[in-house]
Each structure stands twice: as structure tokens, then as C-alpha cells.
Amino acid sequence: MKITSARVIVCSPGRNFVTLKIETDEGISGIGDATLNGRELAVAAYLDEHVVPALIGRDATRIEDTWQYFYRGAYWRRGPVTMCAIAAVDTALWDIKAKAAGMPLYQLLGGASRDAVMVYGHANGGDIAETVDEVARYLDLGYRAVRAQCGIPGLASTYGVARDKMFYEPADAAIATENRWSTTRYLDHVPKLFDALRARFGFEPHLLHDVHHRLTPIEAARLGRSLEPFRLFWLEDPTPAENQEAFRLIRRHTVTPLAVGEVFNTIHDCQALIAEQLIDYIRTTVVHAGGITHLRRIAQLAELWQVRTGSHGATDLSPVCMGAALHFDLWVPNFGIQEYMRHTPETEAVFPHAWRFEAGFLHPGDAPGHGVGIDEAQAARHPYRPSALPVNRLEDGTMWNW
Ligand code: CS2
Ligand code: MG
Numbered sequence: 449m450k451i452t453s454a455r456v457i458v459c460s461p462g463r464n465f466v467t468l469k470i471e472t473d474e475g476i477s478g479i480g481d482a483t484l485n486g487r488e489l490a491v492a493a494y495l496d497e498h499v500v501p502a503l504i505g506r507d508a509t510r511i512e513d514t515w516q517y518f519y520r521g522a523y524w525r526r527g528p529v530t531m532c533a534i535a536a537v538d539t540a541l542w543d544i545k546a547k548a549a550g551m552p553l554y555q556l557l558g559g560a561s562r563d564a565v566m567v568y569g570h571a572n573g574g575d576i577a578e579t580v581d582e583v584a585r586y587l588d589l590g591y592r593a594v595r596a597q598c599g600i601p602g603l604a605s606t607y608g609v610a611r612d613k614m615f616y617e618p619a620d621a622a623i624a625t626e627n628r629w630s631t632t633r634y635l636d637h638v639p640k641l642f643d644a645l646r647a648r649f650g651f652e653p654h655l656l657h658d659v660h661h662r663l664t665p666i667e668a669a670r671l672g673r674s675l676e677p678f679r680l681f682w683l684e685d686p687t688p689a690e691n692q693e694a695f696r697l698i699r700r701h702t703v704t705p706l707a708v709g710e711v712f713n714t715i716h717d718c719q720a721l722i723a724e725q726l727i728d729y730i731r732t733t734v735v736h737a738g739g740i741t742h743l744r745r746i747a748q749l750a751e752l753w754q755v756r757t758g759s760h761g762a763t764d765l766s767p768v769c770m771g772a773a774l775h776f777d778l779w780v781p782n783f784g785i786q787e788y789m790r791h792t793p794e795t796e797a798v799f800p801h802a803w804r805f806e807a808g809f810l811h812p813g814d815a816p817g818h819g820v821g822i823d824e825a826q827a828a829r830h831p832y833r834p835s836a837l838p839v840n841r842l843e844d845g846t847m848w849n850w
Contacts, residue, residue, distance in 0.1 A: 449474050449508045449548065454500045454537075456482070456492045459827035461794040463617050464488045464835060465766040467822055468495055468536035470544065472508045478543030479822055480536035481735040481769035484528055485762075486619050486837040494533045498522075503537065509548075511541045515741045531713035531738045538739025539772050539818070547817040553775035554812060557740070564809035565777040567761070567788035568593035568656055568681075570616060572609045575599055576644050582613060583645060583653070592808040593654035593681060593785060598641050600633050605838075607660040607850070615792050617763055619835040627840045629848050631663060635671055642678035654681035654785075656707075661688045661849040662840070665697040672702030681785070682707040682729055682758065688849055692718070695726035705729065710760035713737050715746045722746075722755050729758035729784045735769040736760070740776060747780050756784030763789045767799035771820035774803050774812035786810065798826045 453471040458464065466482040482491045499518060506514060518534045519525060546553040554560055569586045571594050573579030579598035586594045597608030605627050610616040638657065645655055657680060663671060668686030675683060684707040687694055698706065709731035712718050721727045730750050737743050747757050757780055759773050770788070777786050788810060791799075801820040802813025813819045840850035 449476070449544075451503050451506050451508050454503045456495045456500070457822060457824065457827055458488065458492050458832045459798060459830045460833045461798045461826070461830040462792045463619065463764060463795070464832055465795070465798075466492050466536075467766065467768060468540055469822065470503065470508065470537070470540040472544060474548070476544050476547050478540035478547065478817065479768055479820065480539030480543070480739070481766040481772070482532050482536035483735060483764060483766050483769070484532045485764035486835065487529065488832070490529045491532045494529050495536065499533050499537060508541055508544050511538065511545060511741060514538070514541060515739065519738070526714050526716065528711075528713050528736060531742075532736055535735050535737065535739035535742075538741045539734055539768070542740045542772070543817040550816050552812060552814045552816060553772065553818045554778040557744070557775065557779040560778045561781050562778065562783065564806070564811045565774055565783070565786050566592060566808060567786045567805075567810050568595055568654065570595050570597070570608065570789050572597040572613070572616070573599065574609065576641050579641060580644050580648050583649065587649065587653055590807040593656060595656040595658060596641060596645060597658060600630070600637050602633050603628060603630060606634070607662070608658055614790055615763055616789060619764065619837050621836060622834040624836040624839045627838050627850065628843055629662060629840050630843050631667055634662070635667060635674070638671065639674045639678070642675055642680065646678050651679055656681045656684065658684040659686045661685045663687050665694040669698045669701035672698060672704035672706070675704050676702060680704055684708070684731070685710070689717070689721065692720040692726065695721055696724070699726050707731055707758050710736070714742065715749060718746065719749065722750050722753050725753050725755070727755060729756050731758050731760050733760045733765060733769060734772045734776060735765050740772060743776060747782060751782040754782070756782045758784040759786055761787035761789060763791055763795075767791055767796065767801050768818070768820045768822070771801050771803055771812060772818040774810055775818055778812055794830070798823055798830065
């Protein structure tokens with residue numbers, strides 16, 4: 449089966465997405481997500497200039513060899529742009545192989561290890577009362593797990609709190625908007641949020657929180673310890689993880705479970721975190737960590753150390769990534785949870801998919817392949833729009849982590 453064409457489709461149905469479509473001489477095509485929020489055209493250019501020309505004529509069935517070719521052959525290895533491009537190729541080839549086999553992708557990976565995929569939704573509010581009500585709404589929708597983010601008194605904005613309660617798109621301007629941050633205010637406020645949530649809902653619902661890289665290790669240790677009475681499912685990205693050793697300090701001080709990895713793009717970014725059991729969930733994704741082929745390697749390393757998967761699933765990961773992720777999630781033995789931030793109806797019109805939500809779980813469906821398509825006519829109606837993620841400064845103006 450030879451690759452006859454590979455096209456990069458950039459569209460913006462409410463937000464930018466980059467999709468790679470690979471076609472073969474047997475009339476079977478596959479698609480992969482290549483979306484990197486705020487850097488979409490960098491990946492599109494990498495694909496167009498450095499990947500697509502080398503794809504034409506390759507054997508579409510040789511997924512592993514193609515992965516190795518674009519990883520080892522890049523010379524300048526790793527990094528979000530390169531690994532996003534490789535991920536798109538890999539996902540499209542797995543889609544093709546499963547379609548050629550006439551089976552849903554999860555069957556090709558090894559079959560279902562569970563009945564369905566538990567997901568978590570995003571509740572957010574301007575203050576504690578509104579956030580508690582939003583969590584109630586997600587529980588009423590059937591979610592068993594809900595992430596809670598709320599406004600911090602005295603701060604004009606903070607991560608995860610949006611005007612829209614169902615859809616959250618942080619890339620809100622062509623040039624990064626500037627946010628201000630106060631760790632002191634944040635550390636004082638978050639325990640009050642989870643105290644109120646447990647008082648209202650008890651300990652049945654799984655509650656999660658995303659720190660979004662904003663604390664130093666000792667501050668993260670303090671927050672983890674202060675949240676222990678509220679038994680979080682996980683505390684996410686407590687501190688920037690370029691320095692994996694930083695998590696040794698956090699781990700020494702708290703038993704609150706830790707989740708990291710949505711910004712990682714290879715196994716090397718998390719090898720120490722996993723092997724030293726410094727985290728409990730690895731958040732790497734199909735689109736940002738080299739596709740199914742590499743994500744499987746990360747999950748299998750994690751399994752050795754009883755670390756479970758908890759893949760990122762924000763709206764800036766396209767429905768193509770979500771579809772492929774659900775097949776992965778249904779198969780992977782050490783599954784933890786899947787993030788599920790809903791896409792808008794205009795996005796879903798561009799990317800018809802087989803998955804369905806039921807009582808807090810998603811199932812990928814049993815269509816051959818990963819079960820997600822792209823309506824190119826719909827896509828063409830939504831041209832690319834420059835958009836950047838915000839930046840964050842401390843109250844004295846010091847650049848900080850957004
Ligand atoms: C967040 C993301 O969903 C999450 O856990 O960290 O929303 C993240 O901010 C965006 O994906 C960035 O584009
Ligand atoms: Mg996050």
C-alpha cells in the first residue's frame with residue numbers, strides 16, 4: 449500500500465486546528481491531528497516542508513519504520529513542533545491500517561481492557577459559589593470526575609476561568625494577552641474551594657485541580673499538603689517539569705496524587721518522573737507526544753512503575769486527537785482518566801466522529817479506524833486566524849508561568 453498524497457489542512461472553526469490527511473493507492477485515507485496551540489503554522493510548515501515530500505511513495509503499512517525515519521532522520525530531535533508533526537503522520541497511518549483491517553483502532557492495539565473510558569469535565573467559576581454550582585452542573589450531566597478552577601480574589605484573571613462555562617479557549621488574541629498572578633492569594637484560596645466542594649458533594653465525586661505550572665516546588669508541596677483532607681483525584685502541573693528532580697521535593701511532603709505531562713513530547717521528558725514514582729498520572733497525548741506509537745511506549749514504561757495515564761484533552765486538541773485517544777484509552781492496561789473538554793458545534797461539524805458520551809464515560813465507537821473524519825468543505829469555510837496563548841507576570845511584573 450503506497451502513500452500517494454499527504455495534505456496539511458489548516459482551519460479555524462472557532463479555534464485553529466491543523467490536520468494531516470494521507471491518501472494511498474488502495475483508496476484508503478487516514479487523518480492525524482497536528483494542532484499545537486499558538487504555534488499551529490510552525491507545525492504546518494514543518495509538515496509541508498520537511499515531512500510531506502518524504503512521505504510520498506512510502507509504504508503506508510510501515511508505521512514503526514516511518515516513525516523511526518522521521519524521528520532519527522530529523523537530526524534535531526524532539527521538541528513540540530517536530531513531535532506534533534510525527535504524531536500526525538503516525539495517527540493517520542494507524543487510522544489507515546485499522547481501516548484496511550476493517551476494525552476499530554482499539555482492536556488493532558490489543559482489544560478493550562475496559563467497558564468505556566472515564567472522563568473528567570471542566571467546571572469553573574468567578575468565585576467559590578459559582579464554581580460549586582458549576583461542579584453540580586457537571587455532576588448532573590453524569591460526570592463522575594470534575595476539575596474545579598475558580599477566580600482568585602484580587603486577581604483580574606486566572607488559568608481555567610472562562611466567560612463561557614462549556615468551552616474554554618485560552619488563545620484569545622493575536623498577540624499574547626498579559627495576565628497577573630499572585631501565588632500568596634492563590635495558596636490561601638484554593639483549599640477554601642475544595643473545602644466548600646467536599647462540604648456540598650461529599651467524597652463520592654472525583655475532584656481534580658490544575659495548578660498550571662505556577663508554583664515553586666516548596667509552594668507545590670504546601671498546596672498538596674493543604675489539600676490532603678479533600679482527597680483530590682489529582683493535582684496537575686504543580687510546578688514546571690523541565691527539572692524532573694523538582695518533584696522529589698514535592699513528593700517528600702504530600703500524598704496528594706500528582707499529574708504531569710501535557711506539555712511533554714517524548715518519553716525522555718518523563719522518564720525520571722515515572723521511574724522514581726514522582727508522579728501518579730502521565731498526561732502525554734497522541735497529538736503532542738509522537739502519536740500512538742510513542743504514547744504506547746510511554747504508557748508501557750509508566751505501567752512498570754504503577755503510573756497511570758491521564759491524557760490531556762482540551763479543546764485545542766482536535767476531535768481527531770480525541771478519537772484516537774479514546775481508542776488508546778480503551779486498550780491501555782494502566783488507564784487512569786481522560787480529560788474531555790467539549791468542542792463547539794462548529795468544530796464538531798468539521799470533524800464528524802463516532803465517539804459518544806454516556807454517564808461520565810466516553811466510548812470511541814466501533815467504526816473502522818479511529819472513527820473521526822474531516823469535512824474539507826466545512827473546514828474551508830473557517831480560515832486560519834492568528835492566535836496566541838496568554839503570558840503571565842507576577843504582581844511586580846516579573847515574567848512567570850502561564
Ligand atoms: C490545560 C489546558 O486542560 C488543561 O489541563 O492545561 O487547557 C492548556 O492550558 C491548553 O491546552 C493550552 O493550549
Ligand atoms: Mg493542564
